[in-house]
Amino acid sequence: MSRLSAVKPAYWISGVLLAIAVVVPLLVSTYAKDEPRLWGFPFFYWYQLLWVFLSAILVSICYKLVITEERKRRAAEGLGDPDKAGPAKEGDQ
Amino acid sequence: MNHSVDWVQLIIVTLIFGAVTVMGFMAARWRSSGTLDNLDEWGLGGRGFGTFITWFLLGGDLYTAYTFIAVPAAMYATGAISGFFAVPYTIVVYPIIFIFMSRLWSVSHRNGYVTPADFVGGRYGSKALSLAVALTGILATMPYIALQLVGMQAVFETMGLGGDNLLAKDLPLLIAFAVLAAYTYSSGLRAPAMIAFVKDGLIYLVIAVAIFYLPDVLGGWGSIFDAAEAKLTATNPNTGRPVGAFVPGESGYSAYWTLALGSAMALFMYPHSVTAVLSTKNRNIVRRNAAILPAYSLLLGLLALLGFMAIKANVDVRGLDGIPNPQLAIPRLFDQEFPSWFAGIAFAAIAVGALVPAAIMSIAAANLFTRNIYRDFIKRDATPAQEAKVSKIASLLVKLGALAFVLTLDKTLALNFQLLGGIWILQTFPAIVVGLYTRWFHRWALLAGWATAMLFGTLEAYNVINPATGKHFGGSLANIPFTDTQAYIALTAFALNVIVVVVLTLVFRALKLPEGVDSTHASDYRADQGDPGVKDLPELLDEGGPSPAKS
Numbered sequence: 001m002s003r004l005s006a007v008k009p010a011y012w013i014s015g016v017l018l019a020i021a022v023v024v025p026l027l028v029s030t031y032a033k034d035e036p037r038l039w040g041f042p043f044f045y046w047y048q049l050l051w052v053f054l055s056a057i058l059v060s061i062c063y064k065l066v067i068t069e070e071r072k073r074r075a076a077e078g079l080g081d082p083d084k085a086g087p088a089k090e091g092d093q
Numbered sequence: 094m095n096h097s098v099d100w101v102q103l104i105i106v107t108l109i110f111g112a113v114t115v116m117g118f119m120a121a122r123w124r125s126s127g128t129l130d131n132l133d134e135w136g137l138g139g140r141g142f143g144t145f146i147t148w149f150l151l152g153g154d155l156y157t158a159y160t161f162i163a164v165p166a167a168m169y170a171t172g173a174i175s176g177f178f179a180v181p182y183t184i185v186v187y188p189i190i191f192i193f194m195s196r197l198w199s200v201s202h203r204n205g206y207v208t209p210a211d212f213v214g215g216r217y218g219s220k221a222l223s224l225a226v227a228l229t230g231i232l233a234t235m236p237y238i239a240l241q242l243v244g245m246q247a248v249f250e251t252m253g254l255g256g257d258n259l260l261a262k263d264l265p266l267l268i269a270f271a272v273l274a275a276y277t278y279s280s281g282l283r284a285p286a287m288i289a290f291v292k293d294g295l296i297y298l299v300i301a302v303a304i305f306y307l308p309d310v311l312g313g314w315g316s317i318f319d320a321a322e323a324k325l326t327a328t329n330p331n332t333g334r335p336v337g338a339f340v341p342g343e344s345g346y347s348a349y350w351t352l353a354l355g356s357a358m359a360l361f362m363y364p365h366s367v368t369a370v371l372s373t374k375n376r377n378i379v380r381r382n383a384a385i386l387p388a389y390s391l392l393l394g395l396l397a398l399l400g401f402m403a404i405k406a407n408v409d410v411r412g413l414d415g416i417p418n419p420q421l422a423i424p425r426l427f428d429q430e431f432p433s434w435f436a437g438i439a440f441a442a443i444a445v446g447a448l449v450p451a452a453i454m455s456i457a458a459a460n461l462f463t464r465n466i467y468r469d470f471i472k473r474d475a476t477p478a479q480e481a482k483v484s485k486i487a488s489l490l491v492k493l494g495a496l497a498f499v500l501t502l503d504k505t506l507a508l509n510f511q512l513l514g515g516i517w518i519l520q521t522f523p524a525i526v527v528g529l530y531t532r533w534f535h536r537w538a539l540l541a542g543w544a545t546a547m548l549f550g551t552l553e554a555y556n557v558i559n560p561a562t563g564k565h566f567g568g569s570l571a572n573i574p575f576t577d578t579q580a581y582i583a584l585t586a587f588a589l590n591v592i593v594v595v596v597l598t599l600v601f602r603a604l605k606l607p608e609g610v611d612s613t614h615a616s617d618y619r620a621d622q623g624d625p626g627v628k629d630l631p632e633l634l635d636e637g638g639p640s641p642a643k644s
Contacts, residue, residue: 055184
């Protein structure tokens with residue numbers, strides 16, 4: 001139990017968000033219907049496509065949470081930041 | 094039926110193919126002349142790929158003939174359950190890899206692991222378990238490559254190559270095979286990664302046009318869905334049951350979500366996916382990609398719906414041999430609705446989009462053979478030159494294996510190839526993923542669980558008989574034993590696997606059987622680039638297959 005309580009909030013919040021992103025899109029009974037349609041798309045189809053965005057948002061939040069926590073941990077352990085290491089700087093994000 | 098070759102399409106496809114190939118070889122030559130040093134993103138010295146390249150490389154694992162041919166074909170033929178599950182599959186795969194892939198990156202880069210079998214061998218101190226993982230990886234990759242061959246075949250056939258006599262019937266397939274074999278004879282991961290840009294660019298162009306232009310021509314999304322509903326809910330005179338599913342009924346729920354979850358858990362067990370993940374520059378690039386890769390899922394969903402457009406457009410899917418082949422739905426749709434030159438571009442996109450992943454897959458499977466079978470069991474003191482040679486031969490054998498799958502198995506729905514591979518590869522999940530967190534599972538229990546599940550899964554899949562062709566391996570869904578609930582065999586076998594592993598672990602631990610030596614350390618799982626002991630893995634990227642880690 002003491003180990004569980006030592007888990008940082010960033011990690012367990014991420015865990016919950018990721019669990020939502022995995023479980024909810026698989027609850028077929030919640031979306032296996034035709035109506036309401038959107039631009040001609042039955043609910044079954046547009047709802048799942050909507051989850052592409054919801055999932056991306058949830059995972060992005062987890063990324064921010066986990067990265068912030070990991071930077072803190074690395075700083076505390078006196079390790080460098082790999083994203084800033086070396087001359088390679090890519091035009092990402 | 095159009096039996097003549099469409100020369101405009103053929104010329105465009107050949108030109109684009111040629112250009113892409115030249116680019117690939119240029120990428121490899123740049124490297125050897127040293128000027129690639131200037132391109133940081135290419136990460137010379139095995140520094141690895143950054144977020145941007147990784148996005149293309151990982152997306153490429155998913156974005157193959159599977160997406161472009163197989164999923165829409167399944168949508169065309171039987172609708173939502175066997176096709177649209179790919180959307181939740183590609184939605185849930187990213188949260189799943191977010192959780193464990195960075196740990197695999199860390200432990201691999203600290204210990205010089207290049208394949209999943211390397212990790213399992215090191216973690217459990219068991220050569221046998223490592224061999225099991227390697228064999229499964231090679232076996233499961235073959236049907237996945239087979240799917241790419243079927244995709245290329247569909248394109249060549251639509252262009253009019255081939256015919257209905259015995260000799261010409263398999264011509265498109267043989268062309269596809271020859272192109273792939275020639276292409277991967279000398280190539281590391283670097284060339285396919287570079288080509289992935291071009292490939293994805295072409296694919297985006299084609300999808301954008303198809304998605305905005307086709308619904309307009311065909312009378313709008315509403316009428317496309319209505320046409321699909323009419324076809325899929327009609328009764329099939331042969332079976333007395335509906336042709337397919339437009340919106341899954343209650344009995345289809347379990348099939349739908351198990352297909353999605355099973356495929357998602359399986360995807361990153363494939364050797365080529367692991368290779369792509371390990372070739373990233375640091376631990377978090379995978380996670381960052383997990384947040385931005387879902388863009389692919391959206392396109393996959395829209396592509397899947399092209400299958401419904403093919404229904405609405407009433408395309409003729411009879412092959413040159415006169416037998417209906419749903420895999421022709423998308424190429425024929427393009428052929429019918431677009432001018433020849435644009436259909437040519439689309440076909441080139443599909444062909445390159447099948448070729449690049451097939452190349453990456455066969456390279457990864459060959460490396461698995463060389464590292465974990467040849468070097469571990471056959472010739473321990475192999476020289477790098479010998480290994481490179483073995484890799485090339487292994488790569489060719491893997492492709493021949495894929496060809497054998499195409500020729501012998503039922504290919505009514507090419508999607509089944511990938512699902513069959515999934516049944517096998519998912520059985521390495523307990524050893525790999527659980528092993529990233531705990532060493533509680535006993536190595537021999539893992540081996541027994543793997544063997545049981547492989548046997549069970551293969552038998553179950555063998556017993557699925559396609560009612561139309563009477564062939565075995567006709568599908569990947571079966572009732573869960575002792576129930577009427579249909580599920581993806583991979584997941585049922587996986588559950589059996591886990592039960593066997595847990596029970597036997599308890600037994601073996603009680604008997605105090607030797608656990609083997611763990612050559613990894615707890616701190617390895619969180620290490621990042623630049624930390625002490627974290628190595629680059631140059632053999633992932635370079636030509637000629639694996640070479641011993643240079644220290």
